[in-house]
Structure formats: structure tokens, C-alpha cells
Amino acid sequence: MSIAQESIITKPTRRRIKRTPYLLILPGIGWLFLFFIFPLSTLFATSLQKPAGLSPDDGFLPAFKVLNYSNALVEYYPQFFRGFLYSGIATVICLLLAYPIAYYMAFRARKYRNLMLVLIVAPFFASFLLRTNAWKTILSGDGIVVGFLNSFNLLPQDRILNTSLAVVAGLTYNFLPFMILPLYTSLEKIDPRLIEAAGDLYSPPSQRFWKVVWPLSIPGVISGTLLTFIPASGDYINAELLGSIKDKMIGNVIQSQFIDLRDYPTASALSFTFMAIILVMIYLYIRRAGTDDLV
Amino acid sequence: MFIIKLIREKTLQVFSVLIIVYLMLPLAVIILLSFNKPKGRQNTSWNEFSLDAWTNICRDQTICRAFSTSIQIGLLVTIISTIIGTMISFALIRHRYRGRGTTSSLVFLPLATPEVILGASLLALFLNIFIPLGFWTILLAQITFTISFVVVVVNARLAGMDPKLEQAAMDLYATPLQTFRYITFPIALPGILAAALLSFSLSFDDFIVTTFNSGRIVTFPIYIWGAAQRGIPPQVNVIASLMFLGSLLLVLVASLISKNRRATKV
Amino acid sequence: MASNRPKVEDLHLVNLTKSFDDFKAVDNLSLTIPAGSFFALLGPSGCGKTTTLRMVAGLDEPTSGQIKLGPDDITNLPPYKRWVNTVFQSYALFPHLTIYENVAFGLRRQKAENIDDQVKAMLELVELTTQAQKKPQQLSGGQQQRVAVARALINEPDVLLLDEPLGALDLKLRRQMQLELKRIQTEVGITFVHVTHDQEEAMTMADTIAVMNEGKIEQLGSPVQIYEHPKTVFVANFLGQTNLFEGTVAGIEGDELVVKVKDTTFYVPLATTDIRSGRIILGVRPEKVKIVDQGKTGLPKNQINGSIKLTAFVGVSTQYEVITNWGQEISAFEQNVDPTDLGRPGQAVTLAWEPRHSFVLNPDDDLSAGLDTSWDE
Numbered sequence: 004m005s006i007a008q009e010s011i012i013t014k015p016t017r018r019r020i021k022r023t024p025y026l027l028i029l030p031g032i033g034w035l036f037l038f039f040i041f042p043l044s045t046l047f048a049t050s051l052q053k054p055a056g057l058s059p060d061d062g063f064l065p066a067f068k069v070l071n072y073s074n075a076l077v078e079y080y081p082q083f084f085r086g087f088l089y090s091g092i093a094t095v096i097c098l099l100l101a102y103p104i105a106y107y108m109a110f111r112a113r114k115y116r117n118l119m120l121v122l123i124v125a126p127f128f129a130s131f132l133l134r135t136n137a138w139k140t141i142l143s144g145d146g147i148v149v150g151f152l153n154s155f156n157l158l159p160q161d162r163i164l165n166t167s168l169a170v171v172a173g174l175t176y177n178f179l180p181f182m183i184l185p186l187y188t189s190l191e192k193i194d195p196r197l198i199e200a201a202g203d204l205y206s207p208p209s210q211r212f213w214k215v216v217w218p219l220s221i222p223g224v225i226s227g228t229l230l231t232f233i234p235a236s237g238d239y240i241n242a243e244l245l246g247s248i249k250d251k252m253i254g255n256v257i258q259s260q261f262i263d264l265r266d267y268p269t270a271s272a273l274s275f276t277f278m279a280i281i282l283v284m285i286y287l288y289i290r291r292a293g294t295d296d297l298v
Numbered sequence: 299m300f301i302i303k304l305i306r307e308k309t310l311q312v313f314s315v316l317i318i319v320y321l322m323l324p325l326a327v328i329i330l331l332s333f334n335k336p337k338g339r340q341n342t343s344w345n346e347f348s349l350d351a352w353t354n355i356c357r358d359q360t361i362c363r364a365f366s367t368s369i370q371i372g373l374l375v376t377i378i379s380t381i382i383g384t385m386i387s388f389a390l391i392r393h394r395y396r397g398r399g400t401t402s403s404l405v406f407l408p409l410a411t412p413e414v415i416l417g418a419s420l421l422a423l424f425l426n427i428f429i430p431l432g433f434w435t436i437l438l439a440q441i442t443f444t445i446s447f448v449v450v451v452v453n454a455r456l457a458g459m460d461p462k463l464e465q466a467a468m469d470l471y472a473t474p475l476q477t478f479r480y481i482t483f484p485i486a487l488p489g490i491l492a493a494a495l496l497s498f499s500l501s502f503d504d505f506i507v508t509t510f511n512s513g514r515i516v517t518f519p520i521y522i523w524g525a526a527q528r529g530i531p532p533q534v535n536v537i538a539s540l541m542f543l544g545s546l547l548l549v550l551v552a553s554l555i556s557k558n559r560r561a562t563k564v
Numbered sequence: 565m566a567s568n569r570p571k572v573e574d575l576h577l578v579n580l581t582k583s584f585d586d587f588k589a590v591d592n593l594s595l596t597i598p599a600g601s602f603f604a605l606l607g608p609s610g611c612g613k614t615t616t617l618r619m620v621a622g623l624d625e626p627t628s629g630q631i632k633l634g635p636d637d638i639t640n641l642p643p644y645k646r647w648v649n650t651v652f653q654s655y656a657l658f659p660h661l662t663i664y665e666n667v668a669f670g671l672r673r674q675k676a677e678n679i680d681d682q683v684k685a686m687l688e689l690v691e692l693t694t695q696a697q698k699k700p701q702q703l704s705g706g707q708q709q710r711v712a713v714a715r716a717l718i719n720e721p722d723v724l725l726l727d728e729p730l731g732a733l734d735l736k737l738r739r740q741m742q743l744e745l746k747r748i749q750t751e752v753g754i755t756f757v758h759v760t761h762d763q764e765e766a767m768t769m770a771d772t773i774a775v776m777n778e779g780k781i782e783q784l785g786s787p788v789q790i791y792e793h794p795k796t797v798f799v800a801n802f803l804g805q806t807n808l809f810e811g812t813v814a815g816i817e818g819d820e821l822v823v824k825v826k827d828t829t830f831y832v833p834l835a836t837t838d839i840r841s842g843r844i845i846l847g848v849r850p851e852k853v854k855i856v857d858q859g860k861t862g863l864p865k866n867q868i869n870g871s872i873k874l875t876a877f878v879g880v881s882t883q884y885e886v887i888t889n890w891g892q893e894i895s896a897f898e899q900n901v902d903p904t905d906l907g908r909p910g911q912a913v914t915l916a917w918e919p920r921h922s923f924v925l926n927p928d929d930d931l932s933a934g935l936d937t938s939w940d941e
Contacts, residue, residue, distance in 0.1 A: 024393035028401055031386040031445055038442040039408055042419035049422045100317060107314040111307070121549060122318050128545035129325055130538045131503050132522045136530065137324035140331065140342045179321065208306075229410070237412025240505065244526060254506075257414050261421060261510060274418040278411070285410065465623050466656035468643040470670035470715070480669075484660050 043278075050271035063267055071272040079256050079273060083280075086252035089167065089242075090235035093174035094182075097231050098224065100175070101182040105223075106216075109190035110198070120187075123180050135173050135244050142169055142245075165247040173241035178234065182227040189223020190216070225289070233281060253277055325542065332535035339529030351532035361533050364521035368502050371433070371517065375440045375501040380494045382441075383448025384486075390449070391456040392464075392482075408446045416443055417510030424511060431513025439511040440501045447500060448493040455489025488556060499545065572599040572722050572755060573634025575620070580629035582615050582779075589615045591779035593629070597723075597757060597772075602749050604770035605759045608802070608934075612779040613759045617725050620757065621650045633722055644673070649716035650725040654732075655708045657700035663687070663711055664696040670719040686718045689748070706737045713745070717752065724749075726758045730765065742768050763803045767791065775799050777934070791849075797925050800847050801934030807853070807894050808931055809846040813839060820919055826890045830866045830922065837924035845925040850895035852921040855884055855913050863916035870894065872911045882906055886915055 053066040076083075108116050126134060142148055142163040152158050163169050193216065201215040202208075239254030253273065260270035331341050335348035356362035386405060390398060408416065420439045424431060463485070467477040505519040512520060522534055575597040582590040590612040597603045605613040618624040620631055622643030631639045638646050649670070658666050667686055671679045687693045690710040700708055709729060716724055726745075730738045746769050749756045760766050766773050767787040775782045775790060775798070783790050783799045794800035797808065811825035820831040821839075823846055830846055837844075848866070858869060873893065874885035877900075884896045884907060896915055907913060 024389040024395040024398075027385040027389035027393075031382045031449075032401060032404065034382060034442065034445065035404055035408070038420065038423070038438055039416075040404075042423035043415075045426050046415075046419040046422040049426065103310055104314040104317045107310050111310065112314070117553070119314070119318065121546075121553075123321060124549075125542070125546060126321055126325060127503075128499060129328060129542040130519060130522060132505060132519055132526070133328050133530075133535065133538050134324040136342075136522075136526060137327040137331075140327050141323060143342060145343065176320070176324070179317075233410060233412055237414040238506075239414070240523075254412070254414050257418060258506075258509075261418055267422065267425065270418060271422055274415050278415045281410075281412065460654065460656060462652055462654060462656040463658060465643070466650070466652060466658070467669070469621055469623070469648075469650045470719070471644045471673040472669075473642075473644055476673060481658060 046271050047275055049267050050275050052268045052271075054268075068268065071268045072276065075269045075272040076276065079253065082251050082253045082256045083277070085250070086236050086254060086277075087280075089171050089250075089252060090174060090232050090238070093171050093178065093235050094228055094232045096171070096175045097179050097182040098228060101179060101186050101227065105183050105186035105190055108187050109193070110195065123183055126180065131177065132240065132244075135177060135240055138169070138173055138176065138245060139164060142172070164245060165250075167246065167250050169245035170242050170250050170252075173245045174235045174238060177238075177241065178231040181230040181234070185226035185230060186220065186223040189220045189226070193219050229285060229288070233285070236281070237277065328535050328542075329539045332532050332539050334532055334535075336529070336532065341530055341532050341535070351536045355533050355536055358531060358533065360516065361521060361531065361537070364516045364518045365537055367433075367515060368518040371436055371440065372498045372501040374437055375444055376494050376498045379441045379444040379448050379497050380490060383445045383493060383497075384452050384490055386445070387449050387452035387456055388482075391453060392461070405446055405449050408443045409450070413443075413506035414510075417507040420507070421510045431511055432515050435511040435513065436508050436515060436517065439507050440504055443507060444497045444500050447496055451493035451496055452486065452489045455486055455492075459485055488552075491552070495545075495548065502541070572753070573636075574599050575723055575755060575757070576630075576632040577616070577620070578630040578632065580616065580619060580631065581627050582612070582619060582624065583627045588779050590619070590626075593779070593781060595774060595781065595784070597755060599722075599755055600753050601771045602746065602756045602769055603758065604766035604773045605757065605776055606761070606763055606766040606773050606802075607776035608761055610778075611776040613761075613776050614727055616776075617650070617727055617757065617759045620723065621648055621725050622646050623650075647719075647722040648725060649719050649721040649723075650727065651712045651716050651729045653728045655700075655712040655729075657708055657711055657715070659700055662697050662699060663692060663703070666700065666711055667715045667718055669715065674719070682718055686714045689717075690714045705732055706741070709733065709741065713748070717748070717754070720752075721754065723755045723757060726756060728760050729758075730760075730762075738765070745769060767803070775802060777802075793923055794847070794925070796933070797845065797847075797929035797931060798934035800923070800925060801932075805850055805895055806847045807850060808925070809892075810927075810931070811844055811846055813841045813844055816840070826888075828868055831919040832922040832924060833920055836922070839924060839927070843927035845927050845929065845931070846922055847925055848917050848922050850883070850897040851881075851899075853894070853896040853915050853917045855886070855896040855898055855907065855915055858912040858914050860914060863914065864918045865916075866919055866922065867914055867916045868894065869912070869914050872907045872909050872913055875907055875909060877903065877906065884913075886913060 048065065049063070050071055051065075051067050051069065052063040052071075053068045055061045055064045104119075108119050112119060140146065144162050144164070149158065149163055152163075153161060160166055163172070197215055197219070198211065201211045205211045205214055236252075237254045237257075239252055239258050242250050242252045242255050257270055257273050257277070260266045260273065264270075330344070332351055333347055333349065334341060334344055335346050335350055337343075337345045386401070389395070390402060390405075417439065420435070420442065421431075423429075424435050429435060459482075463481055464477050467481045468474070472480060503519060504517075505523060508517055509520060509523070516524070518537070522530060525531065525534070577593055577595040577597075580590055580593045580595075581588065593612075593616060605616060607613045615624060619626050622638070622641060622645075626639065629639070630637055633647070638648075658669065661669070664683060664687070668679050668683045671682060676682070683696075684693070687696055690713060692707060692710055692714070695703060695707060700711065703711065709732075712729065729745075730741050733741060742765060745756070745758075758766070758769060770787060772785065773787055773790055774784045777798050783795045785793075790799055791803050794803065794806070800806040800808070809823075809825045809830065811823040811830065814822040814824045814829070816822065816834065817831070819834050821834055821837070821844075823830045823832060823844055825846065832846060854864065856863065868886075868888050870886040870888040872884055873887045874883075876883045879900070881897045881899050882903065884898065886894045886896060888894060894915055
């Protein structure tokens with residue numbers, strides 16, 4: 004989507020109108036500064052604090068303990084890595100699964116398109132936690148799926164739950180709609196006559212796809228992968244419910260540091276590092292793939 | 299040659315249906331298990347059919363209390379973030395002003411931020427300025443990220459609306475206020491309502507950001523998380539199924555209404 | 565309601581300028597549009613005609629200059645305070661309101677009395693009474709257009725602005741609506757200001773035409789005036805077709821100026837121009853040019869020999885392209901009275917026209933000005 008360029012009056016006829024946009028954004032921007040920007044700086048400040056005493060109940064003092072960062076990274080870099088790995092794999096699988104259905108909806112399914120859209124969005128109306136938990140039932144040891152796969156000896160550990168496979172599967176499931184929707188939006192905008200023209204020019208249909216459809220769908224691919232990868236990498240619910248202790252992701256660590264251990268400086272340092280990595284990734288990704296309206 | 303094309307088309311069709319089934323699978327499980335009478339505490343495998351959970355939804359008071367807490371928070375969050383978000387959207391789409399690009403970036407930044415970071419930073423804020431965690435901190439936290447979603451949805455609606463309509467209204471003797479009241483607002487309304495619905499869903503179902511900032515308060519998702527290890531009672535499934543079917547119904551009704559009214563070509 | 569107001573006034577645009585950074589969309593434009601006339605602003609896309617219209621409507625603010633309705637300076641008034649209404653190019657009908665409510669909108673905002681009667685009367689005028697409860701999307705293009713006109717007219721404005729309102733209609737419907745609008749205007753007596761790039765449309769409907777180019781008025785006059793006596797190459801090329809000759813003044817003979825073009829001599833009445841020496845551009849419209857076999861006598865004074873390059877039978881006329889001996893292409897249109905003797909390519913012919921049918925243009929003008937316009941919209 005792009006933002007329409009026209010305004011009601013190109014130049015205000017009275018001074019009063021000039022103030023309107025600023026008045027309109029004031030509550031929102033004020034709110035975001037107060038509760039989004041400012042907290043990020045407090046997070047940073049917290050990440051540099053030092054313990055006031057020996058137990059977490061003693062609290063923390065403002066300080067400049069940069070060591071928090073190196074300590075945290077040294078201890079938890081596996082979880083960082085694992086977080087990005089799992090969500091990376093999940094993102095790729097999502098792309099592979101989402102593209103065909105997005106293509107189908109955009110170019111083939113005239114009649115059922117809206118119904119399919121509703122069905123794809125429908126899961127969002129049911130609890131995220133329950134949906135993820137439902138996979139425990141579906142993938143349970145005495146369930147059909149595991150039984151079926153086991154008869155072909157496809158499962159290295161004879162089970163799916165409490166393995167990394169389950170976590171990745173969960174992530175894939177939960178974020179699939181985030182990949183389908185932008186892809187669909189992007190594909191739907193393509194003029195079908197372009198594909199017809201491509202049919203004239205390129206003979207194997209695969210060429211038609213790679214030379215025409217794929218390049219035009221890139222904005223959707225970018226949106227989709229970012230909307231999938233970013234939330235997935237910070238997720239800890241899937242790992243907690245479906246994985247084992249060895250599958251903890253960075254999200255789990257941050258959560259436990261904040262909530263259970265109350266080691267706020269470490270937790271903050273991890274959060275900030277995580278965010279920095281994400282921002283760098285986004286920047287590089289967009290630079291390489293080309294900017295476009297993300298939303 | 300033609301056969302190959304047919305096979306390709308059929309495969310695509312079947313694949314798409316399978317994906318839909320895949321997405322629906324956990325929903326089916328949730329609804330089915332609401333009719334289950336679990337053997338022990340864990341409601342993860344089928345035991346026997348029972349309407350017990352449906353007829354005794356609030357046997358465990360904590361469930362219903364958590365539910366009502368989530369509803370209350372949801373309503374407040376929806377109202378506030380829809381208003382704030384709609385105002386921003388109007389400013390972005392209908393006005394040209396210095397700093398519009400910055401506003402846009404700032405508003406969309408929360409969408410790109412992982413929930414752990416959002417939750418963590420707000421927790422850091424509340425801790426450092428000694429605000430006690432509870433109902434109000436949940437509220438503040440949820441409003442913070444729902445605003446961006448509202449802006450996205452209302453933007454889409456407004457951007458698709460012909461700006462000439464407002465010019466025509468003013469040409470026809472409507473003051474800016476009247477233009478807003480009789481033209482802009484009614485046409486934007488479906489988008490605003492969609493944003494409100496989205497806001498409510500996001501708020502009700504939110505777990506990560508809420509957990510970080512909830513203190514002792516138990517929302518519905520927090521209850522579920524807590525119960526996940528012990529065993530989630532089927533009443534939870536009942537409530538979730540009702541919420542799900544209710545939302546679905548709302549969306550269907552809304553789309554039927556809009557088909558009848560045939561609002562702006564977007 | 566509107567009848568309580570004083571009679572319709574002239575519309576004055578005084579030194580109106582609209583700039584966007586360095587670009588002047590409207591450049592120091594001054595114009596008086598007489599009350600009750602059907603006035604056309606004609607020009608190619610980007611010439612500033614729509615911008616001018618929007619400034620009159622109050623939808624754009626001028627960078628400098630004034631807009632006056634009679635004695636009243638309305639330059640700084642917002643659109644909802646001006647007795648001016650607009651028919652938009654895309655109609656801009658309110659999609660969430662019925663046709664009835666669309667038409668009633670202006671009256672409701674003015675808190676007029678007898679809204680129902682007025683709306684019903686207006687719907688009858690545009691023959692849409694049966695569609696009153698429908699929504700705009702359910703109507704055809706032509707019907708939507710009539711709603712747009714009705715919605716504006718019902719307010720009895722002093723000036724009705726029309727921004728290329730017929731552009732989206734097919735040819736037959738367009739012709740029909742041109743006559744409709746003209747009829748309505750004559751009946752109602754309101755000043756109509758019609759913006760268009762279609763010169764046929766402007767000439768059909770308007771009493772007065774202002775031809776605009778690059779933010780300025782090239783020429784102002786009645787359709788006959790500006791067609792027969794274009795003052796600039798742009799106007800000559802933009803309205804209909806023209807044959808243009810670059811030449812030098814050779815002298816005076818009686819009451820005619822003698823002009824040498826290559827090795828031919830042309831004559832043009834002295835009264836047409838002030839130029840007495842030096843370079844000059846001569847023009848003549850193709851329909852004034854007679855085309856006959858070479859060697860004929862008794863022809864008008866201005867003559868060229870050449871050979872036919874192209875013959876196009878258009879039904880009403882036959883259009884010839886003739887190449888002169890110095891390689892210039894001349895157009896000649898012959899009305900089809902007896903189309904038995906059409907010329908053929910290669911045929912040697914003489915083109916001739918009366919001196920009084922020539923017009924003189926500024927020798928410094930660009931000969932291609934006004935030619936890029938697309939006629940097929």
C-alpha cells in the first residue's frame with residue numbers, strides 16, 4: 004500500500020488548518036515516545052546496571068557496567084544462534100508453503116478467494132497459546148502423525164514433541180498467514196495480462212514464472228519474510244510448549260531472565276543486543292533486496 | 299502437453315486445500331477437545347464425549363475471572379488505540395506536513411519489533427519509575443503496540459478513498475467539520491471498525507507483552523500459560539471456541555453488510 | 565433561497581498566478597468571464613486550465629492575484645463560502661449516499677427550505693427520477709454524469725465549473741451531453757466555465773473560448789473568431805488543422821501584402837497584420853484550399869503547384885495531402901458534393917485560395933506549437 008499524495012487543500016487558506024495534522028498526531032506520537040521510544044532507552048540504561056547486593060531481591064543500581072553485555076553474550080550465544088536458526092528455517096518453509104497458495108488465490112481461484120482469505124485469517128481469532136498447544140495433541144506420541152511417520156522410520160527420536168522439529172513446525176504453523184497475506188497482496192496486484200504476454204515470449208512455463216511473476220512479487224516476498232522472521236526469532240512460546248530444554252531460543256532466555264530470575268541487567272543487555280541484530284538484518288536485507296513499502 | 303497443464307493445475311488446487319486444512323487443524327482440535335471429558339488433568343487426547351465443559355463454563359472461577367479481565371482490558375485498549383490510531387491515519391493520509399515521513403516510520407516501528415523487546419522495554423520503564431505492575435500497565439503496554447495496527451488498517455481504507463469526494467463536499471457548502479461528519483467518517487467507518495476488531499483480537503490474545511507487564515493480574519492467555527503444564531481444563535477450550543466462532547460470525551456478517559451497501563471501490 | 569441573491573455577476577480573474585516551486589502552472593492570468601455566458605478554457609494537458617478552475621472553486625490557493633465575482637473579492641474564501649459549484653471529471657459522487665441524497669447534499673448544508681421539491685424537480689430535469697434511491701455505483705457513466713451536474717446545478721450557483729466532465733463518455737453520449745449542457749445553460753442562465761482539451765467540444769458548446777498554453781492565455785474570442793483568425797501558431801495548430809508557410813515580405817500591392825515563400829508569391833490583405841517587412845508566417849486552413857488539376861484557370865490568387873501524396877475519403881469530405889515542389893506537405897479538404905472525381909496519388913494538381921482566407925502569425929513562433937495534442941481522447 005502506498006500513501007495517497009493528495010490532500011484536501013494543497014495550501015491552507017487559513018493558518019488554523021496548518022495546525023490540524025500536528026494536533027491529530029499529537030496523542031499518538033506522544034504516546035509512542037512515552038511508551039515505546041523512551042522505554043527502549045530505559046532498557047539500555049537497565050542493561051548497564053549493577054547489582055546492589057547479592058540476591059535479586061536487593062535490586063539494581065544505575066551504573067555503567069558494559070561487562071553485562073559481554074557476559075550475557077558469552078553465556079547465551081547458543082540461544083541467539085538457535086533462535087535465528089529455527090526462525091530462519093521456519094521462514095523458508097513458510098515461503099515454500101505460502102507461495103503456491105498465494106499464487107492460486109491470486110490467479111486461479113476467483114470464486115473462492117474471499118472465502119480462502121477468511122479461512123487463512125481465521126486462526127488469529129483463536130488463542131495463540133491454545134493453537135500451539137493443540138499441536139501437542141496432534142503430534143503426540145500415540146497420535147496418528149507420529150504413528151504414521153514412525154512406521155517408515157522417519158523420526159530419528161521416535162517422537163516429534165520435545166524436539167527441535169516440533170518447535171520449527173510450531174513456528175511455521177503460527178507464522179504462515181503472515182507470509183501468505185503479503186505474498187497474496189503482492190501477487191494480486193500483478194496484471195494478468197503481463198503473464199499472458201510472458202506466455203507469448205517465454206516457452207517453458209517455469210521461465211514465465213521466474214522472469215515475470217517472481218520479480219514482480221518480490222515486494223511481497225520481502226514483506227512476508229520480514230513479518231515472519233522477526234516475530235518468530237523472538238518467540239518463546241513454541242519452544243516452551245513444544246520443545247525440550249535443549250531447544251531454548253533467545254526469547255526463552257530473555258523471558259526467564261526478566262520474569263523468573265529477575266536479572267534485569269542481563270535480560271536488558273540480551274534484549275538490546277537482540278534488537279540491534281534484528282535492525283542490522285533488516286537493514287541489510289532491505290538494502291540487498293530493494294526497498295519498497297513494507298506495509 | 300495439455301495433460302501436464304491439467305496435472306499442474308490440479309496439484310496447485312489440491313496443495314492449496316491442504317494448506318487450508320493444515321491451518322484449520324489446530325482449530326478443529328481446540329473445538330473438539332472442548333467436548334472432551336479428559337481422563338486426568340491433561341486435556342490432550344480424546345477420552346469421551348461430554349457437554350460438561352459447555353454447561354459448567356465457570357466452575358473454576360479463576361478461568362472466568364481471567365476471561366472477564368481480558369474482556370475489560372480488550373475493550374479499553376480497543377477504544378483508546380482506535381481513536382489515537384485513526385487520528386494518526388487521518389494526518390498521514392489527508393494532510394501534507396513536515397515530518398510526515400518520520401511519523402510514518404515511528405508508527406510502523408513497533409510492528410517490526412519482536413514482542414519480547416516491546417514487553418521487556420516497557421517492563422524496564424515501569425521498574426525504573428516505580429509504577430506497580432498490574433491492570434493499568436497491561437493496558438498501557440497493549441495500547442502501545444495496537445496503535446500501529448490500527449494505523450495500518452485505517453490507512454488502507456483512507457488511501458483507497460478518492461480525495462475528490464471531500465473536495466466535492468466542500469464545493470457543496472460543507473465546512474471541514476461537516477465534510478468529516480457526512481463524508482469522510484462514514485466512508486472510513488468500515489476501516490475503523492475493522493481496526494477496532496483487530497485491536498480487540500490482538501489485545502485479548504496477547505501473551506508476551508502482557509506477561510512482562512502484568513504483575514499479579516491474570517488475563518485469559520496468562521491463565522492458559524499457567525495451566526499449560528498442569529493441564530488446560532476443557533472450559534478454556536469452550537471459551538476459545540466461542541470467541542473464535544463469534545469473531546468468524548462477525549466477519550461474515552460484516553462482509554454481507556458491505557456487499558449490500560457496496561461502499562467505496564477500494 | 566438562491567433567488568434572494570442579486571443577479572449573476574461577471575467573474576474576474578486578475579493577475580492570477582499559481583506556482584509550484586519553480587514551475588508556474590498559471591502565469592499571471594487575467595480574464596473576465598461575462599455573466600451568463602458559456603465559457604470554455606481550452607488547452608492541452610498541463611496548460612493550467614484545471615488549476616485555474618480549481619482556484620476559482622477555492623480548492624487550490626493562488627500564489628498571487630485575485631478572483632472577483634462582481635465586486636466581491638472571493639480570493640481568500642474557502643470553497644464552502646463561494647457561490648460556485650463544480651462538476652468533477654470523475655464526478656466524485658458520494659458512494660455511500662443515494663442519488664437523492666447526493667443531489668440534496670448542497671441544499672442540506674445550506675439548510676434550505678423545500679429541499680424535497682427542489683430535488684424532485686432537478687431529478688426530473690436530468691431525467692433520473694426513477695433512479696433516486698439507487699447508489700452511484702449502480703448507475704451508468706452517462707447517468708452518473710447527469711447526477712454530478714444535477715448536484716451542482718440545484719444550488720443555483722453564480723458560476724458552474726465543469727472540469728472535463730464528458731471525458732469518460734463514449735462519443736455518441738458525449739455529443740448528446742454537449743447539446744444537453746448547452747440547452748441547460750441557455751435555460752438556466754448561469755455562467756458555465758467549461759474546461760476541456762477537446763477543441764471540437766469547446767467550439768460546439770461555448771460562446772467564448774480562451775485558449776491556454778503553459779499557464780497563459782494564447783487567445784480569447786468566439787469560436788469563429790479564434791478559428792478563422794488565430795493569432796499564434798499554437799492556436800492555429802491546436803484548433804483544427806493549418807497549413808503554415810515561412811516567408812519574407814516582398815512589398816505591397818494595392819491593399820495586399822506581397823509575401824515570398826520559396827519561389828512562390830502569396831498575397832494577404834494589409835488589414836490582417838502590422839508586419840511590413842522581414843520574416844513572416846502565413847497560414848491557411850485546409851478547407852479554404854481549392855484543389856484542381858494543374859493547368860486550370862480562373863483560380864483564386866494564392867496558388868501552388870504540387871502532386872498528391874495521399875487521398876483520404878472521410879465521408880463528409882476528402883482530405884488531400886499534397887507535396888509542393890520544395891517538399892512541403894499541404895493539406896486540402898474538399899467537401900464531398902459529388903465524390904466522383906477524387907484525385908489519385910501522384911496526380912499533378914494546383915492548390916489555390918483567396919488572400920482574405922490567409923492569416924498572419926508571429927514569425928518568431930515555433931511552427932510545431934500546438935501539434936502534440938492528442939485528438940483521440
